[in-house]
Amino acid sequence: MTTHPQVPAVMPRVQYLADGGTAAFAFPFPIFAQADLRVFLNAAPQDGGFTVSGAGQTEGGSVTFASPPAAGTVVTLERRLSVERLSDFGESGPLSARALNEQLDRMTAMVQEARAEQERVVRAPATDLAATLELPSRAARAGKVLGFDEVGAPVALPPGSGADPAFTAQGAGAVGRGMAAKLRDLASAKDFGAVGDGIADDTDAIRAALAAHRAVFLPAGTYRTTGTITLGHGQTLYGVGEGSVIQARATAFDPVNLPSYPSGFNAVELVDGYATLRDLRIVGGAAGVKLYGRDGPCVKNVLENLSLWDNVIGLVLDGYQDPDRPCYWNHITRVLVARPQLHGVLLTVEGAGDTPNANKFVDVRVYSLAAPLSGCGFFLSAGRFNNSFTDCEANLHPNGEACFRLGAATDQTLVVNFYAESLGALPGIRIDNGSQGTSIVNLFSATGGQPIWDTTGARKYTAVNAGFPLRNLLKETLVTDLRVEGFSLDTEYVEPAAGGVVTPDLTSTTYFVSAFGGAVEFRLPQASTANGRVVTVKKTDGSANPVRVTEGGGPGPDGRTLLLASRFDGATLVSNGAGWWVTAHNMPPVNAEFWETAGLFTPDCAKALYLVSASAGAVEVRLPAPSDPQAVGRTVTIKKADLSDTAVTVTQAGGGTGPEGRAWVLSSRYDYLTVFSNGAAWLVLGGRTQPLAVRFREAAGLFQPDLGAELYLVSAFAGPVEVRLPAPADGNVGRRVSIKKTDASANAVTVTSGDGSTGPDGATLALSAKNAAVTAISNGAAWHVVARV
Known part of the structure; x- marks a missing residue:
């Protein structure tokens, strides 16, 4: 059973950056007594004001200050044993295992301390040839600078006397240069005081380097910043990749645990054009990177080989305040946005500027990695005219809104080979009301929501191999030679409850219209707005209510209203931009x-x-x-x-x-x-329309025949009768009529015409005797007697 602390392979030194609130600081290495631990605040050793716990414990312990060190103070905890041996083992006496273990433990701890010291001193490489590294004497080196002779031995040199070694590049035509000039070709942030240890604040050093040079290199290291790093026109900030970290927050990067998003400032901003940001990891920030035209047009900037971690929004492109300083033509490639809080990529316009246009995104990926993102992978709140996204991806937390969202102020967006994934019911691509002209090619959506969610159903986008069940939605496509094995048309059924006006948006090619509830006017859009569109309209119900096809602001198909009266009546119409034309119809008769x-x-x-x-x-x-x-x-x-x-x-x-x-x-x-x-x-x-052979009349008074018969037998037995023919021109041209008196009374049958003042041959005509008769014909101007009995 172990009764003494073991000495694991742990560096006997640890450092912290105080935050002003934390009082306890752990040390992960064992100490044998409290006096073995040295405590420093910045470079000052501390003799009191704290307590130490954990002495004699293998896993170490902690130091607790009576008052938390001030924020920004470097706290150093170091084990330092006295190099001495005060115990002894007696000759031929009993050998205590505990005493032996204690001595071996202390010796191991001393060796660890010596090794830790060795790693912090200047020394020759293990592969170097043997040479003395002994310094010149104190008198010889006083007031001198350290140099090395031709065999690499230390020498003392007068200040400023060192020669500038020559440098010549390999290859024909190379010229010699001084090493100092050669080194000035590359400006490093460390040349301006940056430390890159994740503890010191390197903000001012990086800013100073960018103020002095157009291109600044960040060597491998973690550069903690407390304010925005700004790139102006034509500047470049670059590193070695994932080894060069801009840490825009106090807490270090943790690839395992979820972040707390403490930053209140943008980590990096590109405020003009032609700048480059590449080969870096950026941790934290309200935005990891923001592009906007603060100082000039934000155009032709390049972002590549970046990973943006734990930002509120990973990447922001903003049209900002001035349309003359737009956010155009920027190129973003090979960028990872990991664990954003709100959005991965945001295109927006915060003021009176233009929307971000014609920006190219290639191989940009947004990953939640279990972080509870609340917005979108890609959110184009505002962006017009040829923003393109090629081989991009969004893999989001179920709390998100959409893997890719097109806001109301977007059009002419191109999305190619997009990959969407989420365990939640997020749409792969969401299209808001107002967005139009989007082209989506090769969409793979592995989410619980719709691959393409058109929130209005207006279908103001084009899709190829994208969406479900409609994978292809093509618009204004000219095909010169087409062979189709399977062909289907989009149909729509229209049945107004009470008839009335129907105004189709022509998103379908065939409309089945029922007028069962009442007569329907199917009003096409004006031909000038629908050039090349073909539409078929067919009446489906058996009611007597017609379907009339008209044109809004125009005369209608073939210059008139098209009437679909019967069930199954239908017509195919096409617009040439000047008018709607009937190219085919089927209008069979219906029941009488x-x-x-x-x-x-x-x-x-x-x-x-x-x-x-x-x-x-x-x-x-x-x-x-x-x-x-x-x-x-x-x-x-x-x-x-x-x-x-x-x-x-x-x-x-x-x-x-x-x-x-x-x-x-x-x-x-x-x-x-x-x-x-x-x-x-x-x-x-x-x-x-042949008239009846005979019609009989026997009532006295006025008789006005309708000329529906050829012969009128009139009896005047009850009293005189006036047979008043219609006016000769009143639709009676060519009409022939005969009137015959049938009774033997003395009452006459008088034949007149028009208003009764005239008659056949221009005068009234009396039939007094039984069987007296007259036949007259109209030439349109007068009735003429053609026969009389």
Whole structure:
């Protein structure tokens, strides 16, 4: 059982940078007694004001100050044993294992201390040839500088007497230069006092180096900063890669434990153009790196081979205050943003400047690494015109918003080969309302959310091999030779609850429209805004409500309103920028509409056949004017369906006339008339309108025949009868009619026309005797007697 402290392989010296609040400081090496530990504050040894615990413990102990050392104080804890041996083992006496172990432990500890001292002294390499390194005597070296002779031995030289060794580069044409001039080619931050130990504040040293030189090198080390490092026009700050660390916070970088994000300033800022930041690790900062046009246009800057850790926002590109100092044409490549608190990469505009434009991001990766990021991997809050992201990646904590988010003030963004991953329901790419013109090519999304979430459904983006289930969404694509094995069209079903106006956005190519709830106006956008677009519209319901296709701000397809009257009527339309044109249609006739109400009937021409009954009284079928949009190009048939003697008269809007300049009378059952509108007139295509053979009248007084019969047998037995023919020009051109008195009374049957003041051959005509008769015909100007009995 071990009863003494063991001496592990631990350096017997440790240092801390006090924060002003911590009073206890641990030492990880064993001490045998409290007096073995030396305590320093900065370079001053401390004799009191603290207590030491852990003496005799293998794992070490701690020093606790009565008052915490001031912030920024370097605390050094060092084991220092007296090199002495006071114990002795008796000759042939008992050998105590405890005493032996104690002596061996102390000897091991002394060797560790000697080794630690040796590592902090100037010494020759182990591979160097043997040479004396003894200094010249005190008198010889007083007031001199240390130099070395031709064999490397120390010599004392007068100050300033050292020769500047010559340097000549290898290769033909090289010229010799002094070593001092050669060394001035490279400016290091350490030349200006930077320490790079992660404890000292190197802010002023790095700033001083950048103030004196256009390019500054950060050798391997950790450079703690307490303020922003700024690169102006054409400056370069570079290191050796991950070994050169800018630590923009007091706490050291911890690759295992999550950060606390204590920094309140940006670690590095590029405030002008043509600067380069490369081969560095940057830890902490409100922003790890920020680019903006504070001093001039922030253009053509280069960021490469950087890792940005534990920043609130890893990388910020800001349009800032002045449109004349934009954030354009910057190139960012091979950048890792790890464990950001809010966003990995942010493009924004904080003031009145322009949005960041035409910036190139290549191989930029944002990783949460279990840190609870609350924003986005890439967030383009504002960015227009050709910002491109190629081979980039975001692997985020489930608390995030989106792996890649396009804000409202973004357009013409190019995303190629993007990789999105999260265990949460984050979208791979989120597109906000207002964003447009984005092109997404080859998206791999391994998240719990949608690969592409278009928050408005407006589809103002183009996608190739991206998204699900719609992996390809192409816009304004010209294909000169296309072979398609599988082809599908985007369709949309439209059914307004009460009919009305539908204004399609043409995101679909085929619209199935139901007018079941009421008549629908399908209003296309103006042709000038839809050049090259092809759309098919088809009526799907069997109701009598029509679907009329119109154009907002224009005349409509083929210069008119297109009427889809029947179920399955459809048309394909294309815009050439000047107008909408019908390239194909299918408008078969539908079931006939039946009408049986007396009086005026105005058909809408939505049916090809109208069956009209006059059993309840005379019916006037008044067609719309031939130029009416619902009439142009339509063929309509009107047919009398009942057995009554009451006529169905076919006229048209705009006067007492009808097709081909006359009113058409359908007197008998099955009489019909088929007409067609060419936009200027209704033309008769066919029909059957023969009058009845005879009609009988026996009431006294005025009788106005409708000319639905060819022969009128009139009895005046009850009293005189006036048979008043219609005016000869009132749609009666060519009409022929006969009137015959059938009774033997002395009451006359008088034949007149128009208002009753005239009659056939220009005078009233009396039929006094039984069987007296007259036949007259109209030439449009007058009734003429062609026969008399």
